[in-house]
Amino acid sequence: MATMRRMEIAADSLYKAKLIRGFCHLYDGQEAVAIGMEAAITKKDSIITAYRDHCTFLARGGTLLEVFSELMGRQGGCSKGKGGSMHFYKKESGFYGGHGIVGAQVPLGVGLAFAQKYSKDGTVAFALYGDGAANQGQLFEALNIAALWDLPAILVCENNHYGMGTAEWRAAKSPAYYKRGDYVPGLKVDGMDVLAVKQACKFAKEHALKNGPLILEMDTYRYHGHSMSDPGSTYRTRDEISGVRQERDPVERVRKLLLSHDLATEKELKDMEKEIRKEVDVAIAQAKESPMPEPYELFTNVYVKGLGVEAFGPDRKEVRALLP
C-alpha cells in the first residue's frame, strides 16, 4: 500500500512536470481496495476495472518500471506505450484493464465470468466500477445477465462518493449502491480497512462460485481530484479531505495496527518507507531513460495477424512498417 501511495504521488509530480500527458487518474486513498482484494484471491481469478487502474495493476503483479514506462509512453510499458494511463493490462495475472469509457468494463467483466463458467475452472471475475458508473444502464443489463445464468461475477462498486465533480447524492436517487441489485444480494464494506476488504472478497468468491453474482460496495475515498486536471477542491472542502486522511487513511490504519500489536517497530516502518521511496525513484529514473516506441509500432497490433503489407504514414516517407 505504501508503494502504491508513493507511486501515485510520484505520478502526480511527473504529470506536473509534463512527462505524463493526457489523463491521469490517481488512486491514493483507495489502496486498501486493491490490496485487500488481491489478498483474498488467486492470480487465476480475473479483475477488470475502469481507468483508475495504476494500483490495481501493481497489485496484480505489475512492476513499478512497467507502470512509469507506460505512463510516460515508453516502449517498456505494459502496453508498449500504446495504451497510456487508462489502458494497463496484464494477461498472465488475470488483470483485464484499464478501460476508458465509464461502465463499459462491467459487461466485459460479466463476459470474463461467462468464460470462467464455460470452462468450469472454479475462478471468479471481479468487475470494479465507481459510484459514477453505477448509474449506467449497461451495468443493470450485465447484472441481469449474470444473475440469469449464475455467472461467477462479483460487481464491486468503489464508492469514493464523487463521480468526477458530482457528489453521489446529486447523481443517484438511491446512493446505497449495494442495494441496487434487487435480486442480487449486496454487501457494504469499509473500503479503507484492508482487512475488511479481504474478508469481504473471500466471502464474495465463495458466494459467487456457489450462488451467482454478488455486489460489493466499497466505501472509500480519493484524496486527489478525479484526474490531474481536477483540483478536487471545488466540490468538496479541504477539511473533508484532511478529515478523512486523519481518521480513515488505509496506510495509517495498518501502521497503527502493526505498531500496537508489536509486529513491527517504528524504525522498521520508517526504513521500509525509505526503501519504497528509493524504489519508486529508481523506477522513475529508469523509465525516463527508456526509449520511445519505434515509429513502425504505430501499425503493429492493429490486427492480430496483419495483412502482410507495407504500411506507411501520410508522407509515405518517414513512418514505414512491414507488417506480419
Place this chain on the structure above:
Amino acid sequence: MAAVFQGLGAATAFSVSNSLDSRKFLVSSRKSLSARKASFPVVRSDGSVVPRSNARVRRAEQLITNAVATKPDSSAASTTSKPGHELLLFEALREGLEEEMDRDPHVCVMGEDVGHYGGSYKVTKGLADKYGDLRVLDTPIAENSFTGMGIGAAMTGLRPIIEGMNMGFLLLAFNQISNNCGMLHYTSGGQFKIPVVIRGPGGVGRQLGAEHSQRLESYFQSIPGIQMVACSTPYNAKGLMKAAIRSENPVILFEHVLLYNLKERIPDEEYICSLEEAEMVRPGEHVTILTYSRMRYHVMQAAKTLVNKGYDPEVIDIRSLKPFDLYTIGNSVKKTHRVLIVEECMRTGGIGASLTAAITENFHDYLDAPIVCLSSQDVPTPYAGTLEEWTVVQPAQIVTAVEKLCQ
C-alpha cells in the same frame, strides 16, 4: 491465411495472365496507403501459389486438391449427377457454424432468440439442442451488454459469435464494438486478442421501415482493428463464416435480409473463403462494376441487359469491406479503365464513398473517366413500396450509368 476457391455457380475461368500480374504487382511501388486497404491473395484459383509461409502453402495445396469439384477426377467419385449439395443461404451459414462448433469447443454463439427459437432467420436452428444452452446462448434484449460480454469472453480465449437480430440493433453496442472490440488488441500492446464474429442481417428488406433497414457497414468502417466482410451467395456465406470464426481478428459479417433464401449448390468438401479477397463474378473488358451483398444481384440482372446491348461489364463482388481488396480491384481497373460502384449504403460516407477515394488515390492514372458511384439516397428508408424502390439502386439505373460511362 486460407485459400480462396471459385464458387461452382459463381465464376467462370480465371485468365492465366492474372497470376503473372500478381507477381508484377507485388514488386510495384504502387502500394495502398494504409494497411487496412491492400491484401495479398494466397492462392490463385488456377492453382498457382504466392508463397508467404511454408505452412500456409502446404495447407493451401492440401485444400486445393480436395475442394474444387469441377476437376474431372473428383466428380467421378460422387454419386449424384452433380457434385455437392444444394441448400439455402441461411442453411449454408448454419452448416459453416456447425462445422466450426464441432471443430473447436471454444466456439459459442450468443444472441437474442438464437437458442430455443432457432434464430430469427433460422440460422442457428437446431444448434441449441445439439450443443446445449451455454454454447448457444439466448440473451436478454441487451445488445450493449451481451456484446460486451462476448468481447470479455473473447479476451480469455473463447470464440463467441455474437448475433445481432438486425444489424441496426448493434448501434446500441457501438461503444463495445468500437472501443473494446476494435481497440483492445492495440491498447493492450498485443496482450489480448478478440476473436469474435459479429454477424447479423442488415440492408433494405421488403418494407421493413426505416429503423430495420439500416446499412451499418458505413458506420463501422472507420473502426481500427476490425475486419468487415459481406456475404452474398450460399457458397461465400459458408466460406466467410468459417474464415471469420477461425480468424484471430474481430470480424463483422454482414448478411442481407433478402438473401437468406437464395439457393445454390455448394461443395461437400470443407472449404474456406479468404476474408480479404474479392470475388470475380463475371470477367469483362469494358467497365468494372464493383458491388457487394444484395446489389450483386441487381448488377447481374443489369449485366444481362448490358450484354444484350453489346457491352462487356466486369463484375466484382468486393466481399471484403474492410480492408478493400485493392489488388483484384486494381487489376480490373488497369484492364477496363472505367469503374462503376453499385452499393446499398447511403451516398454520404458509405462504403462506395471510401472505395471511390481509395481507387482514385491509387489508380488515378489508369482511369479514363471519373468513377461513378450509385448508392442509396441519403434518406431514412421509407415504408411505402414505391418510395423504397426509389431509394435503392435498381438494375435500370445501373444500365443507364454504364451506358453513360462507356460513351
